[in-house]
Amino acid sequence: MTHLKSTPPRRLHLNVNILHSGFVPSAWRLAEADPLAFINVSHYVRVAQIAEAAKFDAVFLADNASIADQIDFRPITALEPTILLASIAAATSHIGVIGTASTSYNEPYNIARRFATLDHVSGGRAGWNVVTTADLGSARNFGREAVPDHAERYARASEFTSVVKALWDSWEDGAVIGDKTSGLFVDTDKVHPVSHRGPHFSVQGPLNVPRSPQGHPVLVQAGASGDGRELAARHAEAVFSASQSFDESLAYGRDLKARAAAFGRGPDAVKVLAGLTTVIGSTEAEALRRRDELVDLIPWSYSLTRLAGVLGVSPDRLKLDEQLPDNLSLPGQGNGNHTFFHATLAQSRQHGYTVRELIRALAGGGGHRVIVGTPEQIADDIERWFNAGAADGFNLMPDTLPGGLQDFVDGVVPILRRRGIFRTDYEGATLREHLGLARPENQRLWRKSA
Amino acid sequence: MTHLKSTPPRRLHLNVNILHSGFVPSAWRLAEADPLAFINVSHYVRVAQIAEAAKFDAVFLADNASIADQIDFRPITALEPTILLASIAAATSHIGVIGTASTSYNEPYNIARRFATLDHVSGGRAGWNVVTTADLGSARNFGREAVPDHAERYARASEFTSVVKALWDSWEDGAVIGDKTSGLFVDTDKVHPVSHRGPHFSVQGPLNVPRSPQGHPVLVQAGASGDGRELAARHAEAVFSASQSFDESLAYGRDLKARAAAFGRGPDAVKVLAGLTTVIGSTEAEALRRRDELVDLIPWSYSLTRLAGVLGVSPDRLKLDEQLPDNLSLPGQGNGNHTFFHATLAQSRQHGYTVRELIRALAGGGGHRVIVGTPEQIADDIERWFNAGAADGFNLMPDTLPGGLQDFVDGVVPILRRRGIFRTDYEGATLREHLGLARPENQRLWRKSA
CATH class of the missing domain: 3.20.20.30 (Luciferase-like domain)
Known part of the structure; x- marks a missing residue:
């Protein structure tokens, strides 16, 4: 019972x-x-x-x-x-x-x-x-x-x-x-x-x-x-x-x-x-591989422009194999990207990511976890x-x-x-x-x- | 050939x-x-x-x-x-x-x-x-x-x-x-x-x-x-x-x-x-019977109001068992009922319909033939x-x-x-x-x- x-x-x-x-x-x-x-x-x-x-x-x-x-x-x-x-x-x-x-x-x-x-x-x-x-x-x-x-x-x-x-x-x-x-x-x-x-x-x-x-x-x-x-x-x-x-x-x-x-x-x-x-794989390594393969199929110029848009900077300030610039300014609270900006920045700094690594970590950067x-x-x-x-x-x-x-x-x-x-x-x-x-x-x- | x-x-x-x-x-x-x-x-x-x-x-x-x-x-x-x-x-x-x-x-x-x-x-x-x-x-x-x-x-x-x-x-x-x-x-x-x-x-x-x-x-x-x-x-x-x-x-x-x-x-x-x-019947008489049965299921007060609306008169000017009043004035060309008004009036006069007969002839009066x-x-x-x-x-x-x-x-x-x-x-x-x-x-x- x-x-x-x-x-x-x-x-x-x-x-x-x-x-x-x-x-x-x-x-x-x-x-x-x-x-x-x-x-x-x-x-x-x-x-x-x-x-x-x-x-x-x-x-x-x-x-x-x-x-x-x-x-x-x-x-x-x-x-x-x-x-x-x-x-x-x-x-x-x-x-x-x-x-x-x-x-x-x-x-x-x-x-x-x-x-x-x-x-x-x-x-x-x-x-x-x-x-x-x-x-x-x-x-x-x-x-x-x-x-x-x-x-x-x-x-x-x-x-x-x-x-x-x-x-x-x-x-x-x-x-x-x-x-x-x-x-x-x-x-x-x-x-x-x-x-x-x-x-x-x-x-x-x-x-x-x-x-x-x-x-x-x-x-x-x-x-x-x-x-x-x-x-x-x-x-x-x-x-x-x-x-x-x-x-x-x-x-x-x-x-x-x-x-x-x-x-x-x-x-x-x-x-x-x-x-x-x-992004799902039968092992974590397989899932990471899937993610990177997908991200690498996105033209980098697109990914750069998208990330730059979220961060509110000009795309030419981002270099794929360098870290994010230091002096990024926070978008206003009215901007839907406010939360994403914080998280992206934190993730980037914490891991010492290059822009390319950051874009991969964001799976292209859609704005969600x-x-x-x-x-x-x-x-x-x-x-x-x-x-x-x-x-x-x-x-x-x-x-x-x-x-x-x-x-x-x-x-x-x-x-x-x-x-x-x-x-x-x-x-x-x-x-x-x-x-x-x-x-x-x-x-x-x-x-x-x- | x-x-x-x-x-x-x-x-x-x-x-x-x-x-x-x-x-x-x-x-x-x-x-x-x-x-x-x-x-x-x-x-x-x-x-x-x-x-x-x-x-x-x-x-x-x-x-x-x-x-x-x-x-x-x-x-x-x-x-x-x-x-x-x-x-x-x-x-x-x-x-x-x-x-x-x-x-x-x-x-x-x-x-x-x-x-x-x-x-x-x-x-x-x-x-x-x-x-x-x-x-x-x-x-x-x-x-x-x-x-x-x-x-x-x-x-x-x-x-x-x-x-x-x-x-x-x-x-x-x-x-x-x-x-x-x-x-x-x-x-x-x-x-x-x-x-x-x-x-x-x-x-x-x-x-x-x-x-x-x-x-x-x-x-x-x-x-x-x-x-x-x-x-x-x-x-x-x-x-x-x-x-x-x-x-x-x-x-x-x-x-x-x-x-x-x-x-x-x-x-x-x-x-x-x-x-x-x-309105379809296997004989014309059956079709007419179907039409009248359907029309008679509509409350007459509704049919009168609807017809009055099309004719642009007050419903109390229409009497079910009398003919349409003589002095109806035509709605303007901008009015979607213009054509319908003419046809309704002509049909009514031609057959000498009472208002009740006219409403039946119009099958309730939707405005189309x-x-x-x-x-x-x-x-x-x-x-x-x-x-x-x-x-x-x-x-x-x-x-x-x-x-x-x-x-x-x-x-x-x-x-x-x-x-x-x-x-x-x-x-x-x-x-x-x-x-x-x-x-x-x-x-x-x-x-x-x-």
Whole structure:
């Protein structure tokens, strides 16, 4: 007879971030890769099906509203996430579908509607990753000559997200009656305008979509700055962190949960999922070899430019076979590279790396933490972070796709299961259920009863 | 031995407009209907699969950015079309997917990207129906207190559409090289900014999506006004007309093709697809009975309000068992109901209808032409219009869905095939190929060689 437990065990959450051919910029050059995978829906569906077979929580799609990379050397985020996720949802049954959309270059009514629709067509598996979009190229595609400043972007994002949530709540659960006998289709007493008038938006509502299966799609955010953390603390239900170290991630999670508490939200209301690039080999030496082979397939001029961009210096100041220059100045807190800059610098100094060695150590330098090793080593790291509360889960960014994900699923997942920290099957049907998040009450009902 | 023909025969085009449970507002009340069909992706997929099995050209989804109907009595257009069409594309292989999106409440970069993505994920089956959105509810969901006036909406729509086309052409065909040996991913000489600076939009480009399988998605429009016809003549490749009579449709098609010629476009560059609501019975009497039963299931207060709206009068001026008032004043040309108003009035006067009889004759009054009859009668009508060039095809709006479509497919389609005017199988893979439209040259290449 098993013991009854009063609370269910904490569960590890795993997402896969489907960045076309993988996180190492040269992934498209491998023999098994299709260079056109980045615009081939079958590729994304295949990756999602591998993740679903392994019972992952969700697939995640990043996004951008410009060509923000050097396309002569590598694929970009091209296909619009919500449409791609609808395609993925049609070919899967359980896995969550989280897509990125910008609050700076959209309207709240459209975003509320698209993600509510995605929640309906996926049967309650949708999540929206809220971003403010900081690149100049995107600004210039939407009538601006400069990027709106950080505070302005976050003020708009905060109002935007509040309006979207109000629109999602504009239909009460059960508003659709559909009584064939009486002819009553909707109980209009349960459908409400939102009547929002704010500094950035005026939105009358209601939304023209009934409340969706999850109450509303899961809100995801990745803010690292002070403004970003406030936005996450107020609204986010899952956060993708870019923490580079265990201590940093632990501190990040504690800070975020304290900020969330100030908004009256409990410690389980926000899950911290840490970004993690994996390079897997059957021995550590094999994994390191794989990493170096992949990195050496990236044109060095590309890698130099990318690293220089992160460090905020001109590429000609970096010499491949010398160490980093001494006098690098820290990018501002508003810069998404702030954390990465610190970690990169520390790593470089600690090991006395040349620029070439540093680029290899960063697996090309994607901005997230990299683990290179055996399945056992990776499982150890994940277990340590998870058990200590440095993360509730991971947003995996495999070196190559689908290969790097398949290696993770075949090698790491069985170990995590043997250790009892990752599910062997889905226990629920919705993304909220996978993440252990409550279905949100309708704010309007809640206000009525307050 | 058959005679060789120098030109392929003209082909009839058939789309189905999937308006949730069907075009008669009471369709959801039938015994076989699911009242929640309007938010159930399986319903839309099922309708699309019936249409694809019958080798239709496309499914079509209308759209609106507000609750623009009386939801206490009937379903509305709720799910966002491009996401729903991605779901449909995933469950079909040939049928085109045409979705409506507004130029008044979107940004060109986003729309270019969403429809290019839909074209990629569907393998070249996407179409965009360009609308300007005339209702006050939509305006108030996007920060406006009034509907922008007709000329302003169309000026924006025209610039919007030009920018979208330029973005679609910002990558030349063949720009993606993907040469694993040299490491060249994209030939950046084949990717161009659009550098648009206009009264409504400034868009730098290029789009972050390579040119899509069809060159670009098929452009669809439904303009009836002078401004609408100019927009269609300049850009549209298919037009959904709301012509109420044979003569009117013939005149409309001639006018449109003459206007298109002024933009240097040939007579086959724009296909005219007439809206057509069908109510089918095995005898005419049975079809009429079906129509009256359906109409009588609509609450009369709803039908009166709807008719009054079209006629631009207060509902209390209409008495169910009296004829229409004498002194009705015509809505302006900018009003989408202009054509419908004329036809309704003429029909009413000609037959001496009471308001109740008129509402029955209009099958509830959706604004498009209604045929009530046997499959043979409907096939006769379609053949007559098609052979005389009053239409290149039809945008079918069945009374009920999927039932009314299934009746059309089982009853009317075999007759059209026996008469040799409708295909027995798909001859191509893309929506353009179904519609007999050429793959557009890249305007940028064309400009270079000019």
